[in-house]
Amino acid sequence: MAVVALLVLDGIPGGQLTTPGLLLGAVPRAGRGRAPHELRVCLGPGFRATAGPGPFGLTTRWGLNGLDGARTVVVAGYRSFRDAPPAAVPDALRAAADRGCRLGAVGTGTFALAATGLLDGRRATTDWRHTGELAARFPRVEVAPAEEVVVDGPFLTSAGVLGGKDLWLRLIEEGHGGSVVREADRRLFLPLPEPPPQPVGEGALGPTIRWMEADLHRPLTLAEIAAHAGISVRTLNRRFRAETGLSPLQHLLRVRVERAQQLLERGDLPVEHVAARTGLGTPANLRHHFQRLNGTTPGAYRAAFRSMVAMFTQDTQSTQSTGDSGDSGDGPP
Structure with missing residues (x-):
């Protein structure tokens, strides 16, 4: 079972906390098998609560030690992205990269990933409201302001729309193929009754x-x-x-x-x-x-x-036109 670690810093938007579990949880239903991922929610130093409105605390067994053994680590957006992240965070991310781990960031989580220096000379993106800030603060990073997901080598960064859904779907597609990612995406929004076990076509029949x-x-x-x-x-x-x-x-x-x-x-x-x-x-x-x-x-x-497709298409178009993805910790998640 592949370990996927979600690094949660103080003021994470609520959607970025729930979307990974919902999508990864849909994979075994789509693939008709057992869950292929273990999702670890890892609290970074100084975590207090999610972003408002209605912030809530979070208890988990994992801190930065949860990154050990993970195949993929994704840094979620967070409230104080304009400040340098706690020193232990870039150190833990660089250590994960040295182990050959895949690294990703959703929305303003890209600021924490960029602080490691690992994105220098690479393309990356963030919340559309903050691409200018990312480019000014990290001039060695090639910022792609008009893309929802940017993949450059072992690094993935996302604008953070709908809790970073596009980044998580990209990871699922790379691991399981297009048919599974489409089915997982559909089942996320249009859940149907769980079917009995299905054949994989590898037996005698x-x-x-x-x-x-x-x-x-x-x-x-x-x-x-x-x-x-x-x-x-x-x-x-x-x-x-x-x-x-x-x-x-x-x-x-x-x-x-x-x-x-x-x-x-x-x-x-x-x-x-x-x-x-x-x-x-x-x-x-x-x-x-x-x-x-x-x-x-x-x-x-x-x-x-x-109706679901129209709603999310309209939401994405509205986000692109207004530059408001609701990703930073300053507003609602």
Whole structure:
């Protein structure tokens, strides 16, 4: 299990404290496996509370010692970024870099990372309101004011929009691929009921499972699936449950509903076309199974997804136009 350390300094915006756990927690659901990360929340010297309004304290077992053994360390934004960070912080970050650790910073956390000298000669970004200050204070850093995430070698820096979501998604994508990061992102904002364990396609039935999923629009019977696997229907059922936790037809139905979700998200296909393309046949059949598995109708799901996308697109555009990402500790998180 890879250790990811979040270094928390005094006055961290609340969103930057919660977003990492929410996104990393969505990865095992998206990947249908066990949690691949251990998130350590590490309190820096002098931590008292999060930023306002409604600041709150925080208790954790980890201080700077939590950076030891971490594969990735991310410095969150903090209130007193205009002051030099506590001396132990740059020392701990440089030690992590010497161990080959990946280092990142969200929003004004870039000031603490830049104070190590590790960003000298490299590109980096921060909260859009403070890019000028970053460039003036650290002239050897090439500040990229118009980018949400900047990657330069082992260093990642982020503008801090939505609690640094883009940086965390970038880390997830690098470790698990595009399909997992898209699913984790979607499940963060549109949580659906937890599905039973799913196959990874590596067992004896892997070729048959991939064959089943390749063309979902075609009807399939248990006899056809068993024939493809070269076994009896009885043996097919027994092996399928052992490998996936589902019967062959249950798995096929769940994959069809998940494909319907993707089609509803990505286009304007009428419900009857979605039903046909996923092998569910009729709109009534699609609605029945979609409601049973997801607790909502296809139409309501599509509307909720579009509303979520519009809300965050508008939020990002507003942030870019006003230069207000809510990242520094001076205002609300």
